Amino acid sequence: xxxxxxxxxxxxxxxxxxxxxxxxxxxxxxxxxxxxxxxxxxxxxxxxxxxxxxxxxxxxxxxxxxxxxxxxxxxxxxxxxxxxxxxxxxxxxxxxxxxxxxxxxxxxxxxxxxxxxxxxxxxxxxxxxxxxxxxxxxxxxxxxx
Amino acid sequence: xxxxxxxxxxxxxxxxxxxxxxxxxxxxxxxxxxxxxxxxxxxxxxxxxxxxxxxxxxxxxxxxxxxxxxxxxxxxxxxxxxxxxxxxxxxxxxxxxxxxxxxxxxxxxxxxxxxxxxxxxxxxxxxxxxxxxxxxxxxxxxxxx
Amino acid sequence: xxxxxxxxxxxxxxxxxxxxxxxxxxxxxxxxxxxxxxxxxxxxxxxxxxxxxxxxxxxxxxxxxxxxxxxxxxxxxxxxxxxxxxxxxxxxxxxxxxxxxxxxxxxxxxxxxxxxxxxxxxxxxxxxxxxxxxxxxxxxxxxxx
Amino acid sequence: xxxxxxxxxxxxxxxxxxxxxxxxxxxxxxxxxxxxxxxxxxxxxxxxxxxxxxxxxxxxxxxxxxxxxxxxxxxxxxxxxxxxxxxxxxxxxxxxxxxxxxxxxxxxxxxxxxxxxxxxxxxxxxxxxxxxxxxxxxxxxxxxx
Amino acid sequence: xxxxxxxxxxxxxxxxxxxxxxxxxxxxxxxxxxxxxxxxxxxxxxxxxxxxxxxxxxxxxxxxxxxxxxxxxxxxxxxxxxxxxxxxxxxxxxxxxxxxxxxxxxxxxxxxxxxxxxxxxxxxxxxxxxxxxxxxxxxxxxxxx
Amino acid sequence: xxxxxxxxxxxxxxxxxxxxxxxxxxxxxxxxxxxxxxxxxxxxxxxxxxxxxxxxxxxxxxxxxxxxxxxxxxxxxxxxxxxxxxxxxxxxxxxxxxxxxxxxxxxxxxxxxxxxxxxxxxxxxxxxxxxxxxxxxxxxxxxxx
Numbered sequence: 001x002x003x004x005x006x007x008x009x010x011x012x013x014x015x016x017x018x019x020x021x022x023x024x025x026x027x028x029x030x031x032x033x034x035x036x037x038x039x040x041x042x043x044x045x046x047x048x049x050x051x052x053x054x055x056x057x058x059x060x061x062x063x064x065x066x067x068x069x070x071x072x073x074x075x076x077x078x079x080x081x082x083x084x085x086x087x088x089x090x091x092x093x094x095x096x097x098x099x100x101x102x103x104x105x106x107x108x109x110x111x112x113x114x115x116x117x118x119x120x121x122x123x124x125x126x127x128x129x130x131x132x133x134x135x136x137x138x139x140x141x142x143x144x145x
Numbered sequence: 146x147x148x149x150x151x152x153x154x155x156x157x158x159x160x161x162x163x164x165x166x167x168x169x170x171x172x173x174x175x176x177x178x179x180x181x182x183x184x185x186x187x188x189x190x191x192x193x194x195x196x197x198x199x200x201x202x203x204x205x206x207x208x209x210x211x212x213x214x215x216x217x218x219x220x221x222x223x224x225x226x227x228x229x230x231x232x233x234x235x236x237x238x239x240x241x242x243x244x245x246x247x248x249x250x251x252x253x254x255x256x257x258x259x260x261x262x263x264x265x266x267x268x269x270x271x272x273x274x275x276x277x278x279x280x281x282x283x284x285x286x287x288x289x290x
Numbered sequence: 291x292x293x294x295x296x297x298x299x300x301x302x303x304x305x306x307x308x309x310x311x312x313x314x315x316x317x318x319x320x321x322x323x324x325x326x327x328x329x330x331x332x333x334x335x336x337x338x339x340x341x342x343x344x345x346x347x348x349x350x351x352x353x354x355x356x357x358x359x360x361x362x363x364x365x366x367x368x369x370x371x372x373x374x375x376x377x378x379x380x381x382x383x384x385x386x387x388x389x390x391x392x393x394x395x396x397x398x399x400x401x402x403x404x405x406x407x408x409x410x411x412x413x414x415x416x417x418x419x420x421x422x423x424x425x426x427x428x429x430x431x432x433x434x435x
Numbered sequence: 436x437x438x439x440x441x442x443x444x445x446x447x448x449x450x451x452x453x454x455x456x457x458x459x460x461x462x463x464x465x466x467x468x469x470x471x472x473x474x475x476x477x478x479x480x481x482x483x484x485x486x487x488x489x490x491x492x493x494x495x496x497x498x499x500x501x502x503x504x505x506x507x508x509x510x511x512x513x514x515x516x517x518x519x520x521x522x523x524x525x526x527x528x529x530x531x532x533x534x535x536x537x538x539x540x541x542x543x544x545x546x547x548x549x550x551x552x553x554x555x556x557x558x559x560x561x562x563x564x565x566x567x568x569x570x571x572x573x574x575x576x577x578x579x580x
Numbered sequence: 581x582x583x584x585x586x587x588x589x590x591x592x593x594x595x596x597x598x599x600x601x602x603x604x605x606x607x608x609x610x611x612x613x614x615x616x617x618x619x620x621x622x623x624x625x626x627x628x629x630x631x632x633x634x635x636x637x638x639x640x641x642x643x644x645x646x647x648x649x650x651x652x653x654x655x656x657x658x659x660x661x662x663x664x665x666x667x668x669x670x671x672x673x674x675x676x677x678x679x680x681x682x683x684x685x686x687x688x689x690x691x692x693x694x695x696x697x698x699x700x701x702x703x704x705x706x707x708x709x710x711x712x713x714x715x716x717x718x719x720x721x722x723x724x725x
Numbered sequence: 726x727x728x729x730x731x732x733x734x735x736x737x738x739x740x741x742x743x744x745x746x747x748x749x750x751x752x753x754x755x756x757x758x759x760x761x762x763x764x765x766x767x768x769x770x771x772x773x774x775x776x777x778x779x780x781x782x783x784x785x786x787x788x789x790x791x792x793x794x795x796x797x798x799x800x801x802x803x804x805x806x807x808x809x810x811x812x813x814x815x816x817x818x819x820x821x822x823x824x825x826x827x828x829x830x831x832x833x834x835x836x837x838x839x840x841x842x843x844x845x846x847x848x849x850x851x852x853x854x855x856x857x858x859x860x861x862x863x864x865x866x867x868x869x870x
Contacts, residue, residue: 008281067869082227136153138285144792193674212579239773289502298861357724372807426733430863434647443716517662571588573720
């Protein structure tokens with residue numbers, strides 16, 4: 001892969017590694033803007049809102065411009081396809097998620113004109129709404145911004 | 146997450162990190178069986194076959210027992226939902242993938258009777274069948290075996 | 291296309307054009323029965339109910355016969371696939387719609403025995419539940435009745 | 436088909452036949468564990484919960500072990516794909532179901548090591564939330580346990 | 581269920597029972613038109629064509645009228661949702677099917693004006709393209725004609 | 726709708742109206758860049774390629790920049806969801822399309838910073854691979870560029 005900065009890989013690492021495990025990747029993280037957060041819910045709307053709110057509050061995307069919200073929204077949905085694998089639904093299908101998420105904004109391509117892209121990653125658990133009846137899940141979405 | 150061994154996280158790291166980056170995770174990898182490989186194609190069947198063949202040749206699953214093939218097949222499909230985000234199709238939708246994959250087999254739960262589980266992860270690129278017109282993609286599937 | 295009356299095209303025009311823009315199409319509209327209406331909601335059930343209620347009240351379909359409701363229901367769902375593009379869900383995915391709809395009933399084919407068909411079209415906006423954070427959307431469903 | 440015991444066919448018959456019609460299949464039913472029940476709802480969560488509760492109360496699966504719940508959950512979802520045909524949703528799409536279900540646990544394969552598998556079948560009606568505006572529906576899911 | 585004739589149940593029984601097992605249902609079968617056949621393939625197109633050809637050759641539907649082909653096509657697709665559970669694809673996803681199918685045409689409702697409906701059922705196996713690595717599968721589709 | 730230029734509506738009109746019918750919309754078309762073309766095929770890849778080739782040849786998007794191809798590709802896929810309603814597949818599901826398409830590039834929003842967006846519309850027929858056994862179909866996709 002000829003990409004200069006792997007924003008997808010960085011988002012995945014930010015969502016799945018703890019602080020100590022992230023240490024070797026600090027250099028790569030200096031080339032991008034990012035935020036992280038947590039969302040635990042049976043309600044898909046709350047998961048989407050948690051990511052959007054974090055990305056706006058921490059100035060990863062602009063609140064004023066619809067095209068940035070549109071880009072982030074589709075990156076979130078694509079990441080949720082990986083999390084839910086088949087139907088973007090949780091509570092309606094009697095399952096719950098406990099997720100850590102990361103949003104990374106950077107310039108993955110060296111070519112002129114490619115500009116900025118967004119990566120959204122989720123990592124955590126999905127399962128029955130009973131503690132322990134769950135397994136790991138992950139998702140990644142990428143979009144131009 | 147109360148899991149003893151995070152087979153999903155390990156599969157994701159095996160698929161996305163290079164040898165040096167994996168060094169800090171060697172301890173965790175000692176508790177599981179795993180294999181890795183590569184699949185680049187516009188043909189979904191070839192991607193599925195590459196993972197199944199690797200997992201059988203390297204004795205991660207048994208070739209003799211259908212239930213192990215069945216478990217792996219569904220874990221692969223779930224991981225491909227993350228890679229393809231919406232329709233499990235590549236060439237038919239005029240896109241191609243260049244993926245590294247990992248299959249991990251281990252016992253994630255401390256409880257008696259939970260036994261062995263499989264994790265399948267893909268990491269790489271998806272895009273137009275033209276070099277450079279592509280972005281990162283990732284997927285993870287988990288199943289009991 | 292060898293169709294006598296293009297009920298799908300007429301439904302799309304009824305849903306997307308204003309009164310003045312529709313003037314040149316009055317002749318074509320004389321060969322069919324139709325109704326139009328509006329539905330704005332985060333609740334998919336309300337959108338479906340708005341179309342069904344309008345079509346029954348304005349006698350486009352019969353309230354007494356299940357086969358007509360069944361035909362309309364599937365035409366609505368197919369049109370909603372175009373509106374939602376991937377998952378027939380709105381509020382659960384934190385998005386809202388503001389739609390104009392049209393139901394057209396006519397005989398598109400010259401062949402004997404082809405009888406009546408239904409077209410359902412939606413046109414309007416889909417987006418975040420914040421005014422202005424939205425873009426256009428459209429869908430068309432066709433069924434025999 | 437070389438299967439010793441057709442757990443899928445038995446689940447379908449248990450869900451769709453009445454007591455008298457089932458008489459000729461009593462012999463085949465002696466080789467498996469099974470339970471049946473009913474679920475009528477516009478709420479998908481309640482349908483899933485009805486099957487899980489019945490299967491646990493009647494000891495078809497163990498309540499203590501997550502892998503059995505995981506296996507049953509995926510068999511239920513696969514059966515619901517047949518019931519809903521396209522989107523695993525009912526009330527959100529303004530439709531309701533009245534279903535009889537069956538869960539069968541047995542050893543379909545003669546080969547050593549194939550062990551136990553689960554079949555979940557639904558049979559009943561799906562339609563508008565108005566009595567009589569409905570047609571038949573069926574679904575079958577199979578998983579290793 | 582208040583239906584006079586359960587065309588869906590009859591289609592399922594025709595697809596899954598052998599001749600002897602069908603004996604107790606002969607009375608119910610006298611009230612409907614039906615045909616059965618077999619389709620084994622990795623190619624979805626061939627499965628669809630096998631059902632359409634059988635239904636036309638055996639005069640269950642008319643070859644001359646598009647609305648009958650349209651009705652049958654959608655009933656076949658709905659039945660294939662149950663068979664494939666998630667993506668209507670077989671060979672592309674490296675799986676093969678061996679199916680028996682049945683098409684039933686009858687008047688399920690006592691109400692005037694409900695007229696004729698079609699049921700399409702599949703029963704058989706789905707699995708890896710290796711003998712024995714497969715499990716049962718079933719699907720049912722219903723449409724007005 | 727508060728949009729200055731309705732690029733989606735214009736794309737739909739360009740795809741579905743003939744030259745004469747388009748006359749009243751000439752004013753609106755002056756504010757945007759657009760191209761049109763035709764694609765008739767059982768092969769989804771060819772449909773996608775026809776739109777991409779036309780848009781590049783007629784300089785609606787730049788061939789040099791991946792982000793423009795990425796934006797167009799996702800707008801095409803969203804429009805194909807409306808055309809295919811459920812599974813983005815044609816030949817595999819034994820159906821064929823005869824489509825006219827339009828790509829429109831413009832600035833739909835008055836707000837600063839919203840920049841350019843793309844609309845892709847299809848209109849034509851979908852049906853069995855037999856002349857006349859087909860009905861109308863339409864789809865619209867919108868993306869920021």
